[in-house]
Amino acid sequence: MSEQAAPTSLQLPPHEGRLLIAHLDRLATWDARTPVRIVARARALGVYSAPPMEVIAFVALPLAEPVEVELDSTTYAADLRASVKDDGRLTVPPVVVGDAALAVLPPADSWQLPxxxxxxxxxxxxxxxxxxxxxxxxxxxxxxxxxxxxxxxxxxxxxxxxxxxxxxxxxxxxxxxxxxxxxxxxxxxSTCTGWKRLTTVRGQVFVRTVPPVNRPSLTVVK
Known part of the structure; x- marks a missing residue:
């Protein structure tokens, strides 16, 4: 029996879709080629991005329709933005080569008291x-x-x-x-081995306490 393929589209509630559009607009304005990794499991969508400040940003959104097969795909901010419609429908854009900054995602647990x-x-x-x-x-x-x-x-x-x-x-x-x-x-x-995390009501930002060996340039946008 062949394995079931990952979904090619996702459905978010319209309000959540608009929140995602606003987030992707900010990312794409900063750098259209910001790498974005989307992970969908059951009724949740996680959107990880690596904006040009040596950090990983994260937003979590509910799905209106659950996925039966996990989706894990990396693309660019501008491409993902173009794939999200006002009604919350997201068509998964073509995969790009995985970005090193998003190869290892922050841990989900073991964080110290915030x-x-x-x-x-x-x-x-x-x-x-x-x-x-x-x-x-x-x-x-x-x-x-x-x-x-x-x-x-x-x-x-x-x-x-x-x-x-x-x-x-x-x-x-x-x-x-x-x-x-x-x-x-x-x-x-809060902190965890190798990481620090800022948690807000709108999203999270992670930073490694030990920078990558090949440290990318810090880019500051007005």
């Missing part, structure tokens, strides 16, 4: 760091994307510790993706 916080208390810290980067970047001799001087500046700022010991790059990514907003919503920071 440190609680409030989103609105974190936003000023992130916004101040963004303003500092823009101010100092304007004064570098070579401000072209990927220049060594600009990369050193980005690394200096975004590797600084922030809330719960998370590097500022994780908080900046959360702010850029709409996970952090200037309100009273609750969030938390």
């Amino acid at each position: 440190i609680p916080g409030v989103s609105g208390d974190i936003v000023p810290l992130v916004d101040t760091a963004v303003a500092e980067f823009r101010r100092r970047a304007a004064g570098v001799s070579d401000s072209s994307p990927g220049s060594p001087e600009l990369q050193r500046l980005a690394q200096e700022i975004w590797d600084r510790p922030g809330f719960g010991g998370l590097p500022l790059r994780a908080l900046h990514a959360a702010r850029r993706l709409g996970f952090l907003s200037d309100d009273a919503s609750r969030l938390s920071a």
Whole structure:
């Protein structure tokens, strides 16, 4: 008997589909070729992405129709965005070569007791760091994307510790993706062997405590 094939389309509730569209719009605006790994099991869809800040972002969404066979596929943010319709129907886009940043996903359990916080208390810290980067970047001799001087500046700022010991790059990514907003919503920071995690009501951001051997460049988008 042949094995049942993975689904080629998924159905989300319309409201959840619109939330996914908004998330993918942010990712694609940041970098259209941001790798995105979608994992569907039973009635849940997990969307992992690797935006250009050495982090993994994650959102979880319910499915309106369960899947009988697990789906695990990697594509680009822009391609996935184009495949999601307003009614929540998602057509699985063509698979791209798996991105190294998403080859190993964060663990689901064994996280230590979280440190609680409030989103609105974190936003000023992130916004101040963004303003500092823009101010100092304007004064570098070579401000072209990927220049060594600009990369050193980005690394200096975004590797600084922030809330719960998370590097500022994780908080900046959360702010850029709409996970952090200037309100009273609750969030938390927690650790696990090899990882740190920011959990918000809108999504999660993970960062490795030991960076990959071939560390990609930090990209800062205005």
